[in-house]
Amino acid sequence: MTDSAITAPRRRGVPLWTQIIIWAILVGLLVLVAVTLNRSQQGTVQPGDKINDFNMTMFTGYELNGASQVNLSGLHGKLVMINFWASWCKPCEQEAADLRTAWDYYKDSGKVVFIGVDYVDTEPEARAYLQKFDITYPNGPDLGTKVSQLFRIRGVPESYFVDQSGVLRHVQIGPFTTMDEIRAIIDPLLQ
């Protein structure tokens, strides 16, 4: 027998630098998906969370003490009730009258501020809604949905009570049913 050593052909693999790049891209994509999923699973802000400062421009005629721009940080020292609503939201109509009554009750105390945030709406319809229910507390549009994203709301109506130091104390998902329900939340927070 002849000694004929036939060497197997050398396999050409993917270059190392290419493999590193591909793995880096895959890992980067996985991280991006993980961050996005985590954010979507977070849910609304919860009591005890410190609420980041935000700025809103109020509708003309619905300013806060004459100021068309409202900052949450400027309201420190007061209990702030932030109510997300929309003119196309039927459940919002259920609580509109109670919110108006509650505002009339607390506005002169100087300790409580109601802020209405109009969520993805059009101004003419929003104004019609405010006039229909004779709402007088400060209201403004959520431009770019920045404020609703800050609170990570799931829908409307939702109300958030932020205490005098900017910490969220109570979350109301859905409409209030009575004025007493609103007072039961606010009065303990004022003590």
Added chain:
Amino acid sequence: MKKLLAISVFVLSFAVLRTSDASAQKPTPSDDEVNRIAHQLYCPVCENTPLDVCPTEACRQWRDLIRQQLSQGWTEDRIKQYFVDQYGVRVLAEPPRTGLNWLMYVLPPLLILAGAFILFRAMQTWIKPPAASPNPTPDTEAPRDHYIASLEEELKRRG
């Protein structure tokens, strides 16, 4: 005569002005014109529903808003920017090519190309005949059975 001429000039001037007023009015935008822009926007409230086909009352109001803006002479870009300012970037059917949004435009073609390349390389290995296996060397030969070796030796001796 001069008085008649003055009156005629006045009447004609009035007629011309009225005509020019009429021609300056913009016609009401048609549904097609409104929907052409609405198709590029998504309902800010409904999930994955283009504004031109969204059946809700709120969407009808937004389409009316587009119609009003078109009749005021707003351009398509200005209307879309208005909706972005009001409702956020997510209202656009086509995300802007900024920041991480570029990944949505670049990644799918890249992944398709990468997949095609991998498939091509795989098919190359399927088509190529396998390399011939080397002849076994005496060292690699399996040890022969002692009985078989003895048998072959006997057969040689006998002839």
